[in-house]
Amino acid sequence: MNVLVTGGAGYIGGTVVRLLLAGGHKVTIFDNLSHSKRSAVAEGATFVHGELADKECVLKTLREGAFDGVLHFAALIEAGESMVVPETFFRNNTATTLTLLEAMLEVGPRRLVFSSTAACYGEPEKTPILEDAKLEPTNAYGESKLLVEHMLRWMNKIHGFRYASLRYFNVAGAIEGYGEAHEPESHIIPLILDAAMGRRKNIKIFGQDYPTKDGTCVRDYVHVKDLADAHLLALGALTDDTRPSRMIYNIGTGTGFTVREVIDAARRVTGKDFPVEECPRRDGDPAVLVAGSDKIKSELGWNPTSGDLDTILTSAWKWHQIRYGS
CATH class of the missing domain: 3.90.25.10 (UDP-galactose 4-epimerase, domain 1)
Structure with a gap:
């Protein structure tokens, strides 16, 4: 497959990129390097240094790439910070994702694996948390991701946009030669x-x-390699038109x-x-x-x-x- 990975110079996105490349897939990374470095870009991947808020740059990347699917990791992730500057999280996580979705609707592809979060649930009524639990985030980070899930549901219903939303819990660990290196670190x-x-x-x-x-x-702590495997499975399922066009999964242990x-x-x-x-x-x-x-x-x-x-x-x-x- 030919895949676009937003946030592909980050921790989870970079791990997924390396697994895709090891599997023989073609990968383009789209990242603004706001919380990473150019050295984090995997060897063998095409790199686009850009902002998701720049629709023309996103459209150009999608047109030139002719991708089979998009894996969307680009986001701010510090839940504590989101309770200080929520507006920044809604702008960066929610509004820029809408720009990406608009571009994908315009030129394709209409397949997306979304990096969501267990923060969508807030305080659970019972554990372990299942996918049909109530969605009441207790921080603006979780709300910014949940708003994206709402958008995706409507894009699916109205436009037939195929997506998988993976709500994962605490991710940690490293693969050979690559691990967690946020700047600044908050995990x-x-x-x-x-x-x-x-x-x-x-x-x-x-x-x-x-x-x-x-x-x-x-x-709940899940190894980043196991999480990356889940993304590859979800992407494969989206390319199979016999499978559901809308998938929501928890990822944890x-x-x-x-x-x-x-x-x-x-x-x-x-x-x-x-x-x-x-x-x-x-x-x-x-x-x-x-x-x-x-x-x-x-x-x-x-x-x-x-x-x-x-x-x-x-x-x-x-x-x-x-x-x-x-």
């Missing part, structure tokens, strides 16, 4: 590994009074870990100790997010193979050491 596992490496003085725990076993938030459990596991894997700073809750953080992913397993045959926390942390630690030359 818990690389932040913990920074503390283990001595690159930061401590790791902050935001909130110790949640209704969980130790008072800290519970999250079904197992949750508290923040303290993740910290303890990181100490075990790295053999390093580091201080912890207890901080107040952040606005918009749900207490528990754990995925029910049986639907994608049964319908697309997704088979995660790297799900346990120690495996995720070990791969991330190896990448972290390579990244910083330790």
Whole structure:
């Protein structure tokens, strides 16, 4: 296949790009490098340095590429920041996606795999969370993604636009030679590994009074390679016209870990100790997010193979050491 990957110089998008290239597919990356570097662009991929808000640039890229499908990862992802400047998230995540969809409707292709989020659910009524759970985000980041899902539903209904929306939970880990390197970093596992490496003085725990076993938030951690596999399966399904034209799947392991459990596991894997700073809750953080992913397993045959926390942390630690030359 010939595939366009927006945000393909990022962590998840870059992992998917590398799997696509390894599978013999042709890939074009569209990225503004706002949270990445040119060095993150995979060798063998065509690179377009552009803004999704620039419709003419998007149209030109789509026309010249004649793509079979689009994988859309480009977005701001810091939930905490979204509660400070929500307007930035609605502009960057929602409005620019509309520009992309308009361009795809105009020149094609009409197949999109959308990088959505478990933040669409907000505080769940029960766990594990299933795809038919209520959608009530508790932060503007989740709302910005949910608005895209609403747009996609109408594009599908009115224009026959084929799409898969993958709502994933906490993604971590690394593949050989490529891992998490956000700039600035906001995700818990690389932040913990920074503390283990001595690159930061401590790791902050935001909130110790949640209704969980130790008072800290519970999250479901999925290995980035397993997540990337899910995207490839979804893209393949979209190119099969005998399959549904609208697919929504959760991506996770079904197992949750508290923040303290993740910290303890990181100490075990790295053999390093580091201080912890207890901080107040952040606005918009749900207490528990754990995925029910049986639907994608049964319908697309997704088979995660790297799900346990120690495996995720070990791969991330190896990448972290390579990244910083330790």
